[in-house]
Amino acid sequence: MKLVEIKEGKTAFLIPEQDEATNFPPGSAPVFFNKRMAINRDLTVLILKCLQPETYLDAMGATGARGLRVSKECGIKATICDKDTDSITLIKYNRDRCCKEAEVVECDANVLMHQRRFDAVDIDPFGSPAPFMNSAATSAKKYLFLTATDTAPLCGAHLKAGIRRYFSKPLNNEYHSETCLRVLLGYAARECAKYDRGIEPLFCYAREHFVRVHLRVTGGAGRADKALANLGYVHHCNSCGFRTEQKGILPETIRCSECGGKLAVSGPVWLGPINDKELIAEMLEKFPEAELDNQIKIEKLLTTLGEELGTSTFYDYHVLSRLWKVSPKSIDDVIESLKEKGYAASRVHYCGTGLKTDAPLAAIKESLT
Numbered sequence: 329m330k331l332v333e334i335k336e337g338k339t340a341f342l343i344p345e346q347d348e349a350t351n352f353p354p355g356s357a358p359v360f361f362n363k364r365m366a367i368n369r370d371l372t373v374l375i376l377k378c379l380q381p382e383t384y385l386d387a388m389g390a391t392g393a394r395g396l397r398v399s400k401e402c403g404i405k406a407t408i409c410d411k412d413t414d415s416i417t418l419i420k421y422n423r424d425r426c427c428k429e430a431e432v433v434e435c436d437a438n439v440l441m442h443q444r445r446f447d448a449v450d451i452d453p454f455g456s457p458a459p460f461m462n463s464a465a466t467s468a469k470k471y472l473f474l475t476a477t478d479t480a481p482l483c484g485a486h487l488k489a490g491i492r493r494y495f496s497k498p499l500n501n502e503y504h505s506e507t508c509l510r511v512l513l514g515y516a517a518r519e520c521a522k523y524d525r526g527i528e529p530l531f532c533y534a535r536e537h538f539v540r541v542h543l544r545v546t547g548g549a550g551r552a553d554k555a556l557a558n559l560g561y562v563h564h565c566n567s568c569g570f571r572t573e574q575k576g577i578l579p580e581t582i583r584c585s586e587c588g589g590k591l592a593v594s595g596p597v598w599l600g601p602i603n604d605k606e607l608i609a610e611m612l613e614k615f616p617e618a619e620l621d622n623q624i625k626i627e628k629l630l631t632t633l634g635e636e637l638g639t640s641t642f643y644d645y646h647v648l649s650r651l652w653k654v655s656p657k658s659i660d661d662v663i664e665s666l667k668e669k670g671y672a673a674s675r676v677h678y679c680g681t682g683l684k685t686d687a688p689l690a691a692i693k694e695s696l697t
Contacts, residue, residue: 342422374615378611379470451464473542482508484501526551563593
């Protein structure tokens with residue numbers, strides 16, 4: 329295969345030449361590499377600089393880019409796994425060029441994770457991480473990182489596929505990007521709970537075509553029960569935009585308190601916090617010294633997440649404006665108005681027109697106009 333050198337962060341490595349004229353260039357090469365996921369890999373390096381586990385598994389190495397960057401830029405003992413012979417050959421070649429400390433293993437990821445344990449396990453497949461959750465739930469000693477690119481099933485656009493993979497019913501509406509994240513978190517909590525293990529979300533976000541979660545995993549039935557207590561349902565009114573949360577294993581029948589209409593139900597989903605604000609502050613502090621490529625985007629994402637409220641849904645204020653037939657103020661003015669009324673309010677990282685608030689719809693409407 330013809331190889332070309334690229335550089336991410338402080339690490340240079342080789343990837344197969346891709347046909348940029350195709351609809352999906354990564355699929356045109358014999359070994360997969362997605363340049364658009366560079367920010368995902370940047371943020372992996374940044375969070376690991378803060379967490380500093382002793383061992384790390386890149387369970388689906390492909391070119392080895394993520395695992396090699398973790399080894400070289402974080403000084404963490406990385407194991408890079410792949411079952412494809414071409415991938416293993418390329419990973420070893422890249423390892424010998426830039427980071428001889430990394431371990432390379434030719435094996436099915438599920439087999440390796442059933443055989444060995446690592447402080448941090450990273451599952452970054454093409455599509456859904458669901459087929460790897462059973463083994464990852466026990467292989468991860470301290471941290472579990474998951475990427476999902478099957479956002480259509482996660483958000484409800486492909487409803488039946490989402491139900492099959494994640495045992496949850498999402499709603500495909502204006503806050504579907506957050507629903508994606510919370511469906512995945514709820515699924516991870518249930519899978520880990522089977523082994524008396526609990527999860528604590530540390531740094532989770534949705535961007536473009538993927539969602540990414542970084543979790544602390546802890547042992548003990550009590551911690552598993554504590555995690556499951558964050559599962560529940562979102563009830564949404566398609567008529568007036570009202571929504572409410574309900575914790576618990578089974579959904580209740582609830583009528584809309586604003587218009588009396590029937591509420592659509594989404595879940596089970598994770599209703600608890602999705603980010604550790606202290607960790608995000610530490611990531612922002614370490615960010616300048618990390619020498620990452622996507623600096624402006626990363627700083628903006630971390631800053632927004634550091635201020636974002638923990639509610640399980642957000643409002644798209646353009647959607648509300650169309651619903652109420654009003655010409656809205658700027659989103660910053662809306663947020664400031666809500667704060668002046670005594671409510672909490674923030675922007676969201678999911679989209680530029682999204683806002684989170686604990687205010688009732690009446691107060692939002694008043695602040696919008």
